[in-house]
Amino acid sequence: MTDLTAQQLEQIVTAAVEKALQKKEISCACGLSPEAQRELGHLMGVVKHLGGEGSDGYAKGAEVFRKNSEFVIQWRAACEKTGNIILRIIVIAIVGGAGTLGFLGIREWIKNLVGKGPGFQ
Secondary structure, three states: OOOOOHHHHHHHHHHHHHHHHHHOOOOOOOOOOHHHHHHHHHHHHHHHHHHOOOOOHHHHHHHHHHHHHHHHHHHHHHHHHHHHHHHHHHHHHHHHHHHHHHHHHHHHHHHHHHOOOOOOO
């Protein structure tokens, strides 16, 4: 039997561990997909950054995150109302303009029929 060097033994163990880890899918009790689990650390880092350093950084960050979400919801609602008002004004202007042009055209047509138009003396 041949004796293995420490380096060869380390390579064998490393390869075996890597192969075992590739086959094993790590799951958590929360039911998140592996991709979502990887992003969870990033999300918590953002929350901590928003809350600042200290023992209550996560709690403060979650509160800032919640207030920001409320602001965004209110902003979107205001933008939607403003957009609807602008759209109504545009439609009213187009309909009013078309109505005015139509009325003026009919008035001129009636004038021509009666004989008071530019072609009659």
